[in-house]
Amino acid sequence: MSDENTTHFGFETVNAADKAERVAGVFHSVAAKYDLMNDVMSGGIHRLWKKFTIELSGVRPGDRVLDIAGGTGDLTAKFARLVGDEGQVVLADINDSMLKVGRDKLVDKGFLGNVQYAQADAQFLPFPDNTFDCITIAFGLRNVTDKDMALAAMNRVLKPGGRLLVLEFSKPQNSLLEKAYDLYSFNVLPMMGKLITQDADSYRYLAESIRMHPDQQTLKGMMENAGFAQCRYYNMTGGIVALHKGTKA
Amino acid sequence: MSDENTTHFGFETVNAADKAERVAGVFHSVAAKYDLMNDVMSGGIHRLWKKFTIELSGVRPGDRVLDIAGGTGDLTAKFARLVGDEGQVVLADINDSMLKVGRDKLVDKGFLGNVQYAQADAQFLPFPDNTFDCITIAFGLRNVTDKDMALAAMNRVLKPGGRLLVLEFSKPQNSLLEKAYDLYSFNVLPMMGKLITQDADSYRYLAESIRMHPDQQTLKGMMENAGFAQCRYYNMTGGIVALHKGTKA
Numbered sequence: 001m002s003d004e005n006t007t008h009f010g011f012e013t014v015n016a017a018d019k020a021e022r023v024a025g026v027f028h029s030v031a032a033k034y035d036l037m038n039d040v041m042s043g044g045i046h047r048l049w050k051k052f053t054i055e056l057s058g059v060r061p062g063d064r065v066l067d068i069a070g071g072t073g074d075l076t077a078k079f080a081r082l083v084g085d086e087g088q089v090v091l092a093d094i095n096d097s098m099l100k101v102g103r104d105k106l107v108d109k110g111f112l113g114n115v116q117y118a119q120a121d122a123q124f125l126p127f128p129d130n131t132f133d134c135i136t137i138a139f140g141l142r143n144v145t146d147k148d149m150a151l152a153a154m155n156r157v158l159k160p161g162g163r164l165l166v167l168e169f170s171k172p173q174n175s176l177l178e179k180a181y182d183l184y185s186f187n188v189l190p191m192m193g194k195l196i197t198q199d200a201d202s203y204r205y206l207a208e209s210i211r212m213h214p215d216q217q218t219l220k221g222m223m224e225n226a227g228f229a230q231c232r233y234y235n236m237t238g239g240i241v242a243l244h245k246g247t248k249a
Numbered sequence: 250m251s252d253e254n255t256t257h258f259g260f261e262t263v264n265a266a267d268k269a270e271r272v273a274g275v276f277h278s279v280a281a282k283y284d285l286m287n288d289v290m291s292g293g294i295h296r297l298w299k300k301f302t303i304e305l306s307g308v309r310p311g312d313r314v315l316d317i318a319g320g321t322g323d324l325t326a327k328f329a330r331l332v333g334d335e336g337q338v339v340l341a342d343i344n345d346s347m348l349k350v351g352r353d354k355l356v357d358k359g360f361l362g363n364v365q366y367a368q369a370d371a372q373f374l375p376f377p378d379n380t381f382d383c384i385t386i387a388f389g390l391r392n393v394t395d396k397d398m399a400l401a402a403m404n405r406v407l408k409p410g411g412r413l414l415v416l417e418f419s420k421p422q423n424s425l426l427e428k429a430y431d432l433y434s435f436n437v438l439p440m441m442g443k444l445i446t447q448d449a450d451s452y453r454y455l456a457e458s459i460r461m462h463p464d465q466q467t468l469k470g471m472m473e474n475a476g477f478a479q480c481r482y483y484n485m486t487g488g489i490v491a492l493h494k495g496t497k498a
Contacts, residue, residue: 040288043437044444188292195293 007145010208019145020121024095026202027071027143031097033197035072035105040192041203049241052234053136053167054078056245062086063133066157068122069093069140073102073111079136080111090127092120122150127157134158138167142213151226158248164228170235170242171215177238185210216242256394259457268394269370273344275451276320276392280346282446284321284354289441290452298490301483302385302416303327305494311335312382315406317371318342318389322351322360328385329360339376341369371399376406383407387416391462400475407497413477419484419491420464426487434459465491 007016014022030037038046053075059065061084067076070091079089091106093099096119103117120126122137122144135154144150154164172178185207193203214222216233219242223231228246235242256265263271279286287295302324308314310333316325319340328338340355342348345368352366369375371386371393384403393399403413421427434456442452463471465482468491472480477495484491 036285036288039285039445040292043289043441047444192293195296196288 008209008212010205010212012208016145020094023143026205027095028097029199030197030202031072031095031101034098034101035074037193037196037203040196041189045237049167049236049243050074050078050138052236053138053165053243054082056234056243057082057134057136057165058163059083059087059134064131065089066125066127066132066135067091068120068125068135068137068154069143070136070138071095071098071102071140073106075136075138076102076115077106077109077111079134080106080115083114085114088114088116090116090118090132092118092122092125094119094121123153125153125157129156130159131157132159132162134163134165136165136167139169141166141168141219142209147214148222148226151223151228155227155248160248162248164223164244164246164248166219166223166244168219168242168244169210169213170219170233170239173235173239177240181240216244219244257458257461259454259461261457265394269343272392275454276344277346278448279446279451280321280344280350283347283350284323286442286445286452289445290438294486298416298485298492299323299327299387301485302387302414302492303331305483305492306331306383306385306414307412308332308383312337313380314338315374315376315381315384316340317369317374317384317386317403318392319385319387320344320347320351320389322355324385324387325351325364326355326358326360328383329355329364332363334363337363337365339365339367339381341367341371341374343368343370372402374402374406378405379408380406381408381411383412383414385414385416388418390415390417390468391458396463397471397475400472400477404476404497409497411497413472413493413495413497415468415472415493417468417491417493418459418462419468419482419488422484422488426489430489465493468493 076091190200194200229249231246233244325340439449443449478498480495482493
């Protein structure tokens with residue numbers, strides 16, 4: 001295998017052509033309990049990470065927002081309130097199991113009219129150039145096979161001046177925190193996954209894929225390479241999670 | 250106030266006559282997110298505690314089981330499978346919010362016919378003498394105003410030879426574990442309660458009420474005083490939880 005044709009699935013080196021299918025298997029498996037596990041694994045703190053993302057988005061009534069890898073719709077629900085009847089939010093996810101859970105949840109909560117759904121690959125976004133005021137991808141970029149291609153696609157469909165927000169696991173900024181986090185990720189987390197979902201492997205993949213993801217500075221550089229200006233990031237929970245923001249020039 | 254007329258609501262000393270109402274307030278508040286919070290607070294481990302309880306119950310097809318303070322029905326669902334069509338499980342809870350959540354969940358899961366529901370106070374069980382083969386009370390006895398009265402009532406409605414299983418928080422058996430557990434209970438737990446349910450107070454009550462509950466030996470003595478024979482207990486998770494078992498002589 002040449003380097004160009006391989007990538008990572010957690011700690012495993014796989015053919016780039018196979019990664020999407022492996023990732024799909026994980027999310028088909030976890031979709032039904034995705035929201036529950038987010039609360040269990042983070043002790044509810046993922047709610048704060050998402051709240052900060054919304055606050056930094058600057059989304060206003062009438063805006064068009066694309067929530068990539070939007071899964072069960074946590075961000076979409078908040079954006080739908082912000083953009084109002086004149087605005088539009090597209091909940092996109094490559095995984096139809098996740099998209100179905102998200103759509104059912106949002107419809108049950110009464111979100112209708114200004115929310116649309118698209119089963120879409122972040123690398124090949126099915127939208128015209130210069131469409132959105134804001135794009136978010138929360139805990140999704142890590143799972144994309146070609147991240148540079150995805151960032152370029154996001155840049156293309158953003159309006160000039162539009163903002164990209166990437167919420168993703170990142171590198172803890174303190175070695176003691178990192179040790180505790182490793183212990184938690186590789187021991188506690190798969191155990192909880194097994195107890196609650198009877199699926200330890202998916203949560204082992206989660207922990208591994210986080211370690212393989214570019215750190216704060218690297219991701220910032222990738223965003224700049226994809227054409228974003230004013231790139232910066234905000235560490236949360238000691239860098240366990242980082243929010244990267246960039247603007248289409 | 251004389252000692253006879255006071256009791257504890259968490260760390261607070263309250264009139265015995267007021268405790269039930271205070272406890273009711275907690276459970277009306279937490280009912281909708283009770284299952285979620287159990288998974289979040291215990292990292293899913295409450296599932297193992299309940300599994301062990303079922304295993305020790307010795308419940309067989311045709312048995313009649315009473316699940317007191319059965320709340321959202323985790324144990325009732327498992328018992329309903331064990332007793333089969335010829336058996337009967339009564340899910341009892343003093344709190345109608347909890348009982349409604351439990352009933353909705355069980356009906357949605359298809360449990361019909363061999364499950365009945367009763368809004369009942371553990372101190373005044375509305376059943377004839379010698380009715381049940383097995384009684385469970387999981388994470389409920391702690392909240393009962395007069396625990397001795399409740400244990401006597403359980404003894405009365407059990408058949409001779411019937412088993413009582415009390416699953417309840419207890420005293421950690423290791424001082425280091427106890428320190429970590431205190432830190433978790435009084436700092437992390439109310440924070441998670443606030444993030445997920447917007448109700449930190451109920452989870453502060455949970456932590457406090459656990460500390461005020463009789464320890465392993467004391468509860469064993471109370472069961473013996475109520476007429477139970479062959480009383481013993483099993484520590485789980487280092488004594489954070491204990492399962493007490495007794496048999497009606």
